[in-house]
Amino acid sequence: MELTRRMLTEQELAVDPVVAAKLLLGCVMEVDGPEGPIGVRLVEVEAYRGGDDPASHCYRGRTPRNDVMFGPPGFLYVYFVYGMHYCANIVCLTDGVPGAVLLRAGEVVTGVESARLRRRAARSDVELAKGPAKLTTVLGLSRENNGVHLLDPASPVRLFAGDPVPPEQIHAGPRVGVATAMDRPWRFWVDDSPAVSTCRRGGRRRTRP
DNA sequence: CAGCAGATGCGCT
DNA sequence: GCGCATCTGCTGA
Numbered sequence: 001m002e003l004t005r006r007m008l009t010e011q012e013l014a015v016d017p018v019v020a021a022k023l024l025l026g027c028v029m030e031v032d033g034p035e036g037p038i039g040v041r042l043v044e045v046e047a048y049r050g051g052d053d054p055a056s057h058c059y060r061g062r063t064p065r066n067d068v069m070f071g072p073p074g075f076l077y078v079y080f081v082y083g084m085h086y087c088a089n090i091v092c093l094t095d096g097v098p099g100a101v102l103l104r105a106g107e108v109v110t111g112v113e114s115a116r117l118r119r120r121a122a123r124s125d126v127e128l129a130k131g132p133a134k135l136t137t138v139l140g141l142s143r144e145n146n147g148v149h150l151l152d153p154a155s156p157v158r159l160f161a162g163d164p165v166p167p168e169q170i171h172a173g174p175r176v177g178v179a180t181a182m183d184r185p186w187r188f189w190v191d192d193s194p195a196v197s198t199c200r201r202g203g204r205r206r207t208r209p
Numbered sequence: 210c211a212g213c214a215g216a217t218g219c220g221c222t
Numbered sequence: 223g224c225g226c227a228t229c230t231g232c233t234g235a
Contacts (some may be wrong), residue, residue: 055227065220065230082228083217089227102227121230133228177227212231222224 004021006161009149013073013092017047017099020073020092021188022170024101026162028109028128029150039110040129040138041162042103043193046175047186048089050098055178058098069098074151074159078141085133088141090159092149104132104187105178106196163192 008027013020022184030039050058050069051145057066068077069091077089084196095097106129108115115128115138129135136142141157150159169192172185176197189196 048227057227060221063220074235080219081226083219085217085228087227104227131229157223175227210235211233214231216228216230218226220224220226 007153008074008159008161008197010074010151013090014094015092017049018099018186019091020090020099021045021101021186022048022165024090024103024168024188025170025188026165028162029103029106029139030110030158030160031141032156033111033114033140035111035114037110038108038114040106040135041109042106044105044187044189044196046102046104046188048102049195053184054180055175055184056098062098066098066146069100071095071147074149076141076148076150076157077143078136078143080143080145081133084100086136086142087132088136088139088145102132105130105136105137105189105193105195106135107193107195108138128195130195133195148175 005059024042024045028039028041030037048056058069062070068075072091072095076093077091078086080086088103089100091100118138119128129138148157149155150157169190171189171191173187174182174185175187
């Protein structure tokens, strides 16, 4: 059993998304599953900023959809994409200044049985949360969880500190699935984790030229 | 293994 | 309408 589990503090997340991203590697997201808690240790994340980041949902200003990203740190930003998937972010920086860290992949460390039931397509346990939408599926996150506070022990979704990842184990590269801002290596992952998602080449291939 | 098309809904131009 | 911070299953080597 774990002895002392510490929740992250608002202060730790009140920093630039690039700093927060590296801090979040190794941390654990936890929800209440049907048969006990389900926990995922984060091994791959991406930093997104605001008006100066063309790849960010906040690049063109505040809208009802991205509103949570403009709020205080420590809240969950969930959005719907590609007609059938959800992606989850942890809001950072300060109230009024948009910034967030996309959760791209993790290792299921608690409630593996429940996670398997939610992801029947996974061919092995390391694939359970190997991808941003796979991760939200394992945690059961959807638009209903948009805006929940992660730093409250009574919250349905909680964020715990993990063993810090040594800097030499943190690798960086361009963000996945974005065609702009390729010069910003704001995707970070734990080098030795098998749960890091497969790196695809930059932009998605378009339909016929 | 790699590569790709289809699924599928919503926000914004 | 178009374009998505995607996943899965099918194809061919």
